[in-house]
Amino acid sequence: MAVPEKPILYSYFRSSCSWRVRIALALKGIDYDIIPINLIKDGGQQFTREFQTLSPMNQVPVLKIDDVTLAQSLAIIEYLEETRPTPIRLLPQDPKKRASVRMISDIIASGIQPLQNLSVLKKMGQETQLTWARAVINSGFGALEHVLQSTAGKYCVGDEISMADICLVPQVANAERFKVDFSPYPTISRINKTLLTMEAFQVSHPSRQPDTPPELRA
Numbered sequence: 667m668a669v670p671e672k673p674i675l676y677s678y679f680r681s682s683c684s685w686r687v688r689i690a691l692a693l694k695g696i697d698y699d700i701i702p703i704n705l706i707k708d709g710g711q712q713f714t715r716e717f718q719t720l721s722p723m724n725q726v727p728v729l730k731i732d733d734v735t736l737a738q739s740l741a742i743i744e745y746l747e748e749t750r751p752t753p754i755r756l757l758p759q760d761p762k763k764r765a766s767v768r769m770i771s772d773i774i775a776s777g778i779q780p781l782q783n784l785s786v787l788k789k790m791g792q793e794t795q796l797t798w799a800r801a802v803i804n805s806g807f808g809a810l811e812h813v814l815q816s817t818a819g820k821y822c823v824g825d826e827i828s829m830a831d832i833c834l835v836p837q838v839a840n841a842e843r844f845k846v847d848f849s850p851y852p853t854i855s856r857i858n859k860t861l862l863t864m865e866a867f868q869v870s871h872p873s874r875q876p877d878t879p880p881e882l883r884a
């Protein structure tokens with residue numbers, strides 16, 4: 667019987683969307699190799715013809731797994747969930763909780779991250795970048811804090827870890843990089859702190875990746 671090939675993740679250490687997938691792979695206990703795609707160097711390796719054939723949007727992450735090439739972090743996470751439901755579920759069985767998980771994931775993945783993504787910031791001057799990024803994160807985090815007040819238990823939705831938590835932690839790291847004031851977001855801060863104690867969030871952290879520059883290593 668043919669041995670299945672090890673999955674390959676095209677990832678950039680600091681990419682929050684890549685981190686989402688790294689967390690999911692770690693939680694699911696899936697062994698994989700990383701091919702780093704440097705989004706900054708030489709104008710960005712995401713724009714090479716070779717990478718564009720894998721990711722027509724010129725974005726990481728991309729995961730090669732089970733003879734399929736997948737882009738878009740939430741689609742990848744849902745694929746992992748459907749094909750590998752054990753050892754941990756990332757979407758609750760209960761439809762209402764499942765919708766809450768998807769709602770929170772979408773707030774982050776559609777309502778915050780794309781507005782402060784590299785390609786958007788590159789179109790602005792250095793000074794405007796910071797103000798813009800802070801404004802969109804504050805606007806999204808205001809909404810998220812409000813939502814979490816009714817959905818959260820220990821984690822974003824109740825006491826089970828989910829895709830929403832996987833989206834939260836990398837977005838908080840982005841916010842920290844842009845020096846967002848966290849005092850209006852006590853629920854976000856509390857959940858983030860709890861999640862960062864977990865091994866899956868630590869091994870996948872931007873400070874511990876093969877392409878992490880020495881000065882940023884944990």
Ligand SMILES: N[C@@H](CCC(=O)N[C@@H](CS)C(=O)NCC(=O)O)C(=O)O
Pocket residue numbers: 681682683684705710712724725726727737738739740775780783784785786
């Ligand atoms: N919706 C996509 C977004 C992917 C995305 O924005 N990736 C960023 C890094 S987090 C990227 O590759 N940016 C490259 C660029 O903007 O040139 C996903 O969830 O995977």
